[in-house]
Amino acid sequence: MNSVVDIAGIFLPELPAEIVTLGPEVPERYHADWSGVERVRPLALLRPRTTAEVQACLRACHRHNLPVVPQGGLTGLAGGAQPHPQGVAISLERLRRIEAIDPFGLIATVEAGVVLQDLQAALRPHKLLFGVDLAPRGSCQIGGMLAANAGGQGVVQFGTMRAQVLGLEVVLADGSLLSMLRPLYKNNTGYDLNQMFVGSEGTLGIITKAVLRLHPAPAQKLTGFLAFDSFADVLALLRDLQHQFPGRVAAFELMWADFLDAVRRHVPVKFPFGTTPPMAVLFDIAGGNEADAAALEALLGEGFEQGRIQDGTLATSIQQAEELWRIRESVAEIFAQTKPINFDPSLPIPKVQEFIDEACAAIARQWPELPLLFFGHLGDGNLHIIADAAYLPAGDTEEDVQARVYAVLRGYNGAITAEHGVGSLRVGALTHDRSVAELAAMRAIKAALDPRGILNPGKVFAAQ
Numbered sequence: 001m002n003s004v005v006d007i008a009g010i011f012l013p014e015l016p017a018e019i020v021t022l023g024p025e026v027p028e029r030y031h032a033d034w035s036g037v038e039r040v041r042p043l044a045l046l047r048p049r050t051t052a053e054v055q056a057c058l059r060a061c062h063r064h065n066l067p068v069v070p071q072g073g074l075t076g077l078a079g080g081a082q083p084h085p086q087g088v089a090i091s092l093e094r095l096r097r098i099e100a101i102d103p104f105g106l107i108a109t110v111e112a113g114v115v116l117q118d119l120q121a122a123l124r125p126h127k128l129l130f131g132v133d134l135a136p137r138g139s140c141q142i143g144g145m146l147a148a149n150a151g152g153q154g155v156v157q158f159g160t161m162r163a164q165v166l167g168l169e170v171v172l173a174d175g176s177l178l179s180m181l182r183p184l185y186k187n188n189t190g191y192d193l194n195q196m197f198v199g200s201e202g203t204l205g206i207i208t209k210a211v212l213r214l215h216p217a218p219a220q221k222l223t224g225f226l227a228f229d230s231f232a233d234v235l236a237l238l239r240d241l242q243h244q245f246p247g248r249v250a251a252f253e254l255m256w257a258d259f260l261d262a263v264r265r266h267v268p269v270k271f272p273f274g275t276t277p278p279m280a281v282l283f284d285i286a287g288g289n290e291a292d293a294a295a296l297e298a299l300l301g302e303g304f305e306q307g308r309i310q311d312g313t314l315a316t317s318i319q320q321a322e323e324l325w326r327i328r329e330s331v332a333e334i335f336a337q338t339k340p341i342n343f344d345p346s347l348p349i350p351k352v353q354e355f356i357d358e359a360c361a362a363i364a365r366q367w368p369e370l371p372l373l374f375f376g377h378l379g380d381g382n383l384h385i386i387a388d389a390a391y392l393p394a395g396d397t398e399e400d401v402q403a404r405v406y407a408v409l410r411g412y413n414g415a416i417t418a419e420h421g422v423g424s425l426r427v428g429a430l431t432h433d434r435s436v437a438e439l440a441a442m443r444a445i446k447a448a449l450d451p452r453g454i455l456n457p458g459k460v461f462a463a464q
């Protein structure tokens, strides 16, 4: 089963021709996600417009044992949406209706292909916000974010996608429908099946709709960018902000000198300091009336006096806050300038610097020339590391570098991925985090929901 003719024979009698694109016609952009994995042309691309069409697609694939790769906005960094050469890709991009916004219940019902930025724009007139925000907001879709359990800068305040979900509609591998779109905050009637699909990276079912929790949007926010000499001083600031503004620290991002220098080299941003400090924090506080601003200035003033904060600026306009955020969100440009090996470990917050020092030493012993950039969502213990594989000697691979970093991580009780997921890039590393018993339970769930193993084979688990 691998010719265009066979595929046409399967799909064209059963599906509307407008939703089927056959192999050679599949545009390049569907051949891979953002992760830099090998580009693969699927046998066909299916772009259903309704849940019923998603069901029809999966029924046909199931009958013919065809591998199926769900695709959202293709911004994933783990190769999760990379097509299968002997299978089809199903893009959710045409399921992009925002069905309902309930400003009283603080709930939205959306189709899976809704782009994050479109949801944010639709919520603005209601003075509401969605709890998860990330840099590729103009492309990533709610379904992809759910399947990846995306995090981003708001996790310190609102949690990951997992915490935003009230109900899902999911099409299972055989085309049957699990409709769980209940607009309820509490429901203890049996198992919560919704959560099983969050973070499942397209291996258990295709998410077609979601009922999501919303939050009132603060009228203002306070944004600051501060320079530090030591990690201990950064931790002290995080603690002080959380005590001063309980539940209102909306972002707390830390960037180390090498990352800041890379931004200054490659991206035309306004940098607030004359020289690059050892580390810099970018934070948002939700709210920001006069009393908040005064309390923040007093808190920071004390930090300056005691020599804990070296330099800093508070945004005085939305435009200035956006310029400061541009520094942190320049990651896409840095990716473009490097041959990135991405890491996104999760660590106990106080241990982050110790882990960095040990990981740097371990890498330097083997590859003294390998550049490493560190930044991350410190408020929730999620570090990001970019290593530039262009500096690896011939014969050494990304997996060799991964093995070094993960060996250090094990000593910290960390997780190999806080956000990006396992996808295809980290399949070999799954055993670093998960015990034999956990792996067996995960495989049992997979076998129960997708007995033929057609959903995203080779992702999360090695292909069988």
Ligand SMILES: Cc1cc2nc3c(=O)[nH]c(=O)nc-3n(C[C@H](O)[C@H](O)[C@H](O)COP(=O)(O)OP(=O)(O)OC[C@H]3O[C@@H](n4cnc5c(N)ncnc54)[C@H](O)[C@@H]3O)c2cc1C
Binding pocket: 033, 034, 069, 070, 071, 072, 073, 074, 075, 076, 077, 079, 080, 081, 092, 112, 133, 134, 135, 136, 139, 140, 141, 142, 143, 144, 145, 146, 147, 148, 149, 150, 151, 152, 153, 201, 202, 203, 205, 206, 207, 208, 331, 332, 419, 420, 423, 456, 459
């Ligand atoms: C510059 C940059 C910055 C980023 N910053 C962050 C960040 O701060 N936090 C973060 O968490 N991530 C971040 N990411 C990673 C990425 O944006 C997120 O993982 C995002 O949630 C992926 O959404 P997507 O729609 O692009 O999904 P895709 O990349 O298309 O797919 C992701 C996974 O979900 C599956 N999938 C997609 N749609 C569905 C569906 N409807 N049903 C079932 N499975 C589906 C795919 O098969 C794949 O396994 C960043 C990426 C880039 C390029």
